[in-house]
Amino acid sequence: MTLTHILPSLRGSVPDPIGRDLWPEFTITTLSDVTVAGVSLSRLAEWCGTPCVHTAAAVVPGTGGMPSSDELASVVVSRVLEVATAADGSLDVWIDAGLPGSALVGELRMIGRTSTACHRRARIHDAGTSTPSPALEEVVSDVRVGDLVVVPCRGAALLREVDPARRHLVTTVEGSPAWSSAMCGR
Template sequence: MTLTTILPSLRRSIPDPFVPDRWPAHTHLSTTDVIVDDVPMLHLVEQFGTPCVHSAAAVIPGTGGCPSPAALTSVVVARVNTAIFDEDGHHLSLDARLSHVEPRWSELRLIGRASTTHTVSFHLDSEAGPEHCVLLPRDLAPGDLLAVPCRGEVVQAVGSASGFIQNGE
């Protein structure tokens, strides 16, 4: 359990912790964004809309952030279409279809704002691939942006409601 899990109001001043080996090399988090190689993911959304992708060198596991000379990791940014709270639990759907990529769901991040509510488990809509449960702030709402790292290079492989995804490189 982390400090931001216990005291979510801290998310206004410090970002949630992350596992650097699962993100591209030279990734750092702010309280409201994921920045890869000095490219803010929010900037990509402004330019390309959602869903969008940014690919960069993967981290060689266990090296403390050393970039791989050959392997890539991608970050997909998607918009929340629905966030439903009912007797069956919390359900979430995105504007990206991630069934053909390998998202690292444990690293899924809310970007664009710092939520100060506790996290709850959301069932991710089947359009994202096999059903997954993800931990996200309770106040998640349609229109919110989520960033998730994916193993390998994601190039035009993520479907969207419009049938196309831009590559934010």
Template structure:
């Protein structure tokens, strides 16, 4: 557990730490963004729309997917669900990302700092098929941008 998880108000002044092995080399976090090889993921999404993929330089294939939250809900048992605009069923089934292709534990909020407490959150593809359960700030809402590292790259699909 990190200090920002214990005291979420700190996220307004210091970024959540990155697990360096889960991200491409030359990745750094700020309070509201992740920068990979000098490319702002938030800026990339604003420029290209989502879902979009940044392929990082390096000997091994490595990509970062930027996606938008298209819906949120709470189930009858209190679990929070986030529906993303990218997933294995994206487009004609070609798929951008699936349960095993992304390091979901490193899912990051982009574009704003949240000081809300972390809650267990089920991340789903556009068809509401669960991809992973991860701790996310309780105030993540429709329209928020998220970034997730994908070692080995991502599948082909209509991403930008």
């Protein structure tokens, strides 16, 4: 348990800590954003839409953030679609991404705004499954529709796995596939 869990008002001046070994290289948290290898995840979501994925080198465990020369890690940025209170008092949170099996949901962070609300237990319902994650995770209790959340993943998460419904190829008049210029270079 961290000071920001005990005194949520501290989140107005100190960012929530992260498990440094679980996030990609050069991950930096601010009050309302997470930056990975120099890329603001809030800006990435604005530019690419959600869900989106960013991949960088993984961190060698126990080194305090040294990038791995052969391992990758990813982050999935998603938007909250719905929030409801369950009978047991926990929250049910639906997001627009299908999280890969390598997602570390316990490290989920809200980005895009600063909240000083206390944490609350929540079940994360992703777009890839009809059932929620069995484990209860902690999110800020004032999470709302439209909020951005980011989840780190071990290995390289693929956008086609996170958002299989999004079309990345368009068909030209001649019938051959081509990359859409409006699709963020994915």
